[in-house]
Amino acid sequence: MSGNESHAGPLPAAMRAMMHAASGAHRYPDTASTRLVEALATHLRVAPEMVAVGAGSSALLQRLVDIACGENGHTVVTPSPAFGAYGLFAANAGAPHRQIPLTPDGTVDLDAIGAALDPPTRIVLLSNPHNPTGTVLDNGQLRRFLDTVPDRVLVVLDEAYVEYATPGVVDGVMLAKAQWTAGRDNVAVVRTFSKAYGLAGLRVGYLVAPPMLAAAVAAAALSFEVSSIGQAAALASLAAQGTLHARCELLAGERARVLAALREQGFVPPDSQANHIWLPVGEDAARFAEHSLGFGLTIMVYPEQGVRVTLGSRADNDLFLAAARAWTSGTRD
Numbered sequence: 001m002s003g004n005e006s007h008a009g010p011l012p013a014a015m016r017a018m019m020h021a022a023s024g025a026h027r028y029p030d031t032a033s034t035r036l037v038e039a040l041a042t043h044l045r046v047a048p049e050m051v052a053v054g055a056g057s058s059a060l061l062q063r064l065v066d067i068a069c070g071e072n073g074h075t076v077v078t079p080s081p082a083f084g085a086y087g088l089f090a091a092n093a094g095a096p097h098r099q100i101p102l103t104p105d106g107t108v109d110l111d112a113i114g115a116a117l118d119p120p121t122r123i124v125l126l127s128n129p130h131n132p133t134g135t136v137l138d139n140g141q142l143r144r145f146l147d148t149v150p151d152r153v154l155v156v157l158d159e160a161y162v163e164y165a166t167p168g169v170v171d172g173v174m175l176a177k178a179q180w181t182a183g184r185d186n187v188a189v190v191r192t193f194s195k196a197y198g199l200a201g202l203r204v205g206y207l208v209a210p211p212m213l214a215a216a217v218a219a220a221a222l223s224f225e226v227s228s229i230g231q232a233a234a235l236a237s238l239a240a241q242g243t244l245h246a247r248c249e250l251l252a253g254e255r256a257r258v259l260a261a262l263r264e265q266g267f268v269p270p271d272s273q274a275n276h277i278w279l280p281v282g283e284d285a286a287r288f289a290e291h292s293l294g295f296g297l298t299i300m301v302y303p304e305q306g307v308r309v310t311l312g313s314r315a316d317n318d319l320f321l322a323a324a325r326a327w328t329s330g331t332r333d
Helices: 012-022 034-044 056-069 085-092 110-115 139-146 172-181 211-219 228-238 241-264 282-293 314-329
Strands: 051-054 075-080 097-101 121-127 154-158 187-192 205-208 276-279 300-302 306-310
Touching: 012 228, 034 051, 034 205, 034 228, 051 056, 051 211, 056 075, 056 085, 056 121, 056 154, 056 187, 056 205, 056 211, 075 085, 085 097, 097 110, 110 139, 139 154, 139 172, 154 172, 172 187, 205 211, 241 276, 241 314, 282 300, 282 306, 282 314
Parallel strands: 075 097, 075 121, 121 154, 154 187
Antiparallel strands: 051 205, 187 205, 276 306, 300 306
């Protein structure tokens, strides 16, 4: 329960598409992922030249950091704690990484991030819903923030978990479109097929950005980066929105049940809109993870801050609740 993978696996339509595509595995894939780019453009109601596909959202995020920061020592700003790879992306680009603490309730502090945008800052990475807390910044909050960001600073909305959020609460593409219409080209959105779609092992992510930026990201890709099987699975998944929504509704029900049970046990997790929950157990984080391991569970530790727990099957979640109950009752391993 540590990797934020979908326990449900690929959608049935994607499984069928993968089986069919496997027969052509002796051929090189379309290096431009043309059909997938066109399908995503139609789905998102943007021009195809505003879409780029890569080996998961991580590959796209790394390229964005590289492009924004270059070799000039420009700064990357992120919340903290956040997706652990953000620091790696900055390090790989040779860029200083400035981390801004979350608010006490586990939400990204947009006011503090805005105040941190000094002259060297060139890119801000914001996961929404947030990893690891699952909290969200709604469209209104983000719109007000984007209106204040200097044009030199690229804001990347990392929406890896957007499908799990309540519909309409999080929509980075809509916000980005409004910025582009206003003549501001400093917003990009990154999403993935790794989470709700259940294709983590196939490495398919996508970017929505102004054409020049999308073209630069696409140009930096390795040849044949996204496999033909990955492209086929993503296309089939994109066309199966009804099945996807039903899956996410089931997850939301489990999320509400687990959060309610944890609160009854005395924990204080924030509301989550992702496929994971956050327990702010502070200096007990490492000990709580070790305790959970005694129940056969691995969870993600953020030392001295808290733990992130990926929601799984009902049986998985019940086992975690049993571990949490044992912790609060004092019967700890």
